[in-house]
Amino acid sequence: MNPRMLNASHRSLSDALRAVRSREEQETLLGDEEQADPDGCLRPNGRPAQVFVPNPHAELPVYTTIHRIRRVVLASIDDPYTMDQLKEPRMNILIVKPLVDRLYDPDDVSIIYCLLVNRVQFLREQSFQAHHQTVNVTRANLCELIAMKMLRRYDEDNEGRPGLLILSNILVAGFEPFQKAPQAVCEANRHTLWAMQKRGGYEGKLTSLEIAIISESKMFLSSSACQKVVDAVYRGRVVYTPTSFIDIIPDHYKHKNISLYDPRKAPLLNQYRLIVPRTRNIVEVCQFFLLLVLYCLCMANRDHTQFTAYEICFTVYAGGWVLDEFASMLEHGWHVHTQNLWSFLDITFVIIYSCYLVVRFHGWIVDNLEEGRQALDVLSIAAPILLPRLAFNLMPENMLFISLRAMMADFTALTLIAVWCFGGFLLAMKWLSIGNKDVDFENSPDPITISKWMLWIWFGLDGTGIQEAPSFHVVLGPCLMVAYAFLGNTLFLTVLVSILSNTFSKIAADATAEIQFRRAVLTFEGVKSDAIFAYRPPFNILALLILLPLKFCLTPRWFHKVNITAVRVLNAPLLAAITLYERRSLWKNSKQKPMGPAKRSRFSFFDFSTFSVHGDIQAVFDEDPPQSLIDKIEEEDELEDAILENSFAAQAQREMSPASGNGMGRRRRRFSSVWQG
Known part of the structure; x- marks a missing residue:
């Protein structure tokens, strides 16, 4: 290796300080x-x-x-x-x-x-x-x-x-x-x-x-x-x-x-700041919290005989929230949207809400009270989705949630494969029960009952299926049930634990890359081009009903004017608060330290840090050192850089000399010739 490459690889203190200043x-x-x-x-x-x-x-x-x-x-x-x-x-x-x-x-x-x-x-x-x-x-x-x-x-x-x-x-x-x-x-x-x-x-x-x-x-x-x-x-x-x-x-x-x-x-009311990812993330958390509150009020005051005020508010607001989620899927495509940490929870809630809406309105149209009760029952199963989703929002960089998302995907895939494979046991036992001459066809277990027995064995809850196995066939029934118990309760669970442990180990081994990957996804998804994202639910439903027809009636310039006017009117307090906050904190003052706490105010009469045992550690960075001291440090650093460069050059000359021991110089010369070639 020649001295030029060694000197290039050596990064002086001045270069490092220049990068920090940049x-x-x-x-x-x-x-x-x-x-x-x-x-x-x-x-x-x-x-x-x-x-x-x-x-x-x-x-x-x-x-x-x-x-x-x-x-x-x-x-x-x-x-x-x-x-x-x-x-x-x-x-x-x-x-x-x-x-x-x-x-x-x-x-x-x-x-x-x-x-x-x-x-x-x-x-x-x-x-x-x-x-x-x-x-x-x-x-x-x-x-x-x-x-x-x-x-x-x-x-x-x-x-x-x-x-x-x-x-x-x-x-x-x-x-x-x-x-x-x-x-x-x-x-x-x-x-x-x-x-x-x-x-x-x-x-x-x-x-x-x-x-x-x-x-x-x-x-x-x-x-x-x-x-x-x-x-x-x-x-x-x-x-x-x-x-x-x-x-x-x-x-x-x-x-x-x-x-x-x-x-x-x-301007004070800048509608483009609504698509800043940090602002949008905070607004989305508030929107979801409001959705959760309306959901709890709706379910706590449920009445299947009529639409209550809480249910109407929840239905309308959730419709706007689902529209926002649907627009997010269209924005950058399914592949990018599913990379979001909580996308699988959002998609599940969209499916539950859609089923509830269809059943509820159908029961209201045909005046069927039972369908109204079933619709609210369907909506009640959204609780295990909404409560964890709030935790995902508040702690998006928690390794437990990041690994849980990946493990849920593996668990779902492996479970579907197991259900597909173990379906053969269900068919075999049903056909054995049909062919058993000692059991009437009408009294033979139905597939739902057999599936329930198999599920209990799968999770180790009950052994009823093994006890009832001779009713299918004296010899083949118990053999099939025992084989299924070994494969399902022992082999499957062992493989499942191994796969989930391996998934968690891979994510934990590179936790920083996983967190920063999710941060990049959140940032990229936060910048939106669709005008519908500037309207908060449920106003996005009105925007869809009003602005979309206007798009075909107005020129692009006038449609833009109508759009930004409506956005500024509906979001005026939020836009004013964003502008006032960003004028103070978006960029750092040149005299402000890039890291560490802010300086103490000279008008503060009481400072708790002075009573800390480690208060001097913070105080030593609160004020800039004198210029004379900085000049002295720079002179010493420049001298040390010159000494290091000379030592690197001398080391390179020794390594490349023919007299260097154990053939190291020859190997380095051959390696250098390969590089230069």
């Missing part, structure tokens, strides 16, 4: 000289404000880059490797780093997207090419690893707030796989589903963040550069107009470019 600058308050449009979005380089910003990345050769990356990855990997093996220094120097250097282009922000698209393709190919299965998984992992390292290089090469904007364009700017493809290729292969709603050139666009979510690139999403953008989008420091598959109430008159947001230059 991160602090990305969170500090925007300057007063910055120019912004009327919505508070900063305009780069003083450009004039535009109502509809054209796609700034329309000329990037995405189609060519996708196939170029595929050819390079196919030529680089012929054997299966694990992710840990790809991270080893030897593989990093021989394969990963040369590919990063070869593909990196500081002027092309679509390379990360193209890498993740190739990862999705390799994962898809491994499902039907068994003889290349492990190799394709390795190629997919290599694409994710290269994307992570390349994103880190973009972060290192671009400092401050301009660097944050570049990273945001890489992750949340929209691209399409057939961009800049030959015309013949586009006409033959491109899907036409996106033509259902026109978006002024943004049809069919997908973001790198969305591709990373659907491919479950958890290592990429947990990287520091990616989480920096995710946090900025989640807090609303970086804003953009998202793209979606289908909008129930489309309002695409305006399209904002990816930009920084200055709340001091935005």
Whole structure:
């Protein structure tokens, strides 16, 4: 290894401090000289404000880059490797780093997207090419690893707030796989589903963040550069107009470019702040809490003979909540929506509420009191869904809930397989009882009774099925029941415990990546483009009934005016509170410390921290050190950096000298020649 590589690998203290200052600058308050449009979005380089910003990345050769990356990855990997093996220094120097250097282009922000698209393709190919299965998984992992390292290089090469904007364009700017493809290729292969709603050139666009979510690139999403953008989008420091598959109430008159947001230059009632993920998450928790309160009041005052006021309020509000959930499914598709931590609970409640609504209204129309009672009974089973869902909302990063979601999926799949397989025992015992001449056909156990006996044996509750087994057949009946007891109660439960334990171990082993993956999903789903999300339930039902017909009667400009006027009127107190809060806390003051508690106020007459045994630990960071002390520290650090660089160079010369012992120098020279070749 040559001295240049050793010096490049050595990161001086000055470089580390420069990176820290860059991160602090990305969170500090925007300057007063910055120019912004009327919505508070900063305009780069003083450009004039535009109502509809054209796609700034329309000329990037995405189609060519996708196939170029595929050819390079196919030529680089012929054997299966694990992710840990790809991270080893030897593989990093021989394969990963040369590919990063070869593909990196500081002027092309679509390379990360193209890498993740190739990862999705390799994962898809491994499902039907068994003889290349492990190799394709390795190629997919290599694409994710290269994307992570390349994103880190973009972060290192671009400092401050301009660097944050570049990273945001890489992750949340929209691209399409057939961009800049030959015309013949586009006409033959491109899907036409996106033509259902026109978006002024943004049809069919997908973001790198969305591709990373659907491919479950958890290592990429947990990287520091990616989480920096995710946090900025989640807090609303970086804003953009998202793209979606289908909008129930489309309002695409305006399209904002990816930009920084200055709340001091935005209007007091800015309706676009309702799609900020942090704000939307808080509002959704409040909406669900109100839904839970109305549900409890409805069930506590239930009356199947008539609609009570509580039931009417719950039915209308829950209808708006279900409409919001349905719009979320359409926003980014089923695959992305089901990655949400509590999506399976929401879908279950939607099914229960739909069944209740159908039975309840049918019983009311035909004046059947029994159906009204059954409808409320169906609604009562939603309680085990709604109460845990609130806990999921309040503790979304709890490892118990994250692992519980994954284990529920495994448990459901294994249970369905077991029911399917054990259905043969049910048929065999029923047919044995029919063929038993000592038992009348009318007195033979029905399938429901046999299933109940089998279920009791399955969970070890009762042995009635084994006692009644001779009634099916003297010899074959007990044999079948005992065999089922061994397979169901012993083998199945053992396999189930093993699978669930393995699932929990995998999640707990990489808890940080799992938490940050869920955080990325929550952030991506929180940015909405559909105008219906600006209306709180049950006003979204009125918006659907009123605004959707107006969409076909008004021009895009006037429909946009009507829409934002209605949103601002209905959400005026909330929008004012959001603006006042963000003007104080969205960006940090340049004199404010990026970490740790706030400084003590000079007007505070009583400070409890002074009575703490460890109060001095906090006090030493409350005030900046004198400038003379900072200059002295910098001089000593620069001297130590120079000493370290000289020691690294001397060590490299010793390692490369022919006289170095045990042949280490020769091996390093051979390795260096392979690298240079």
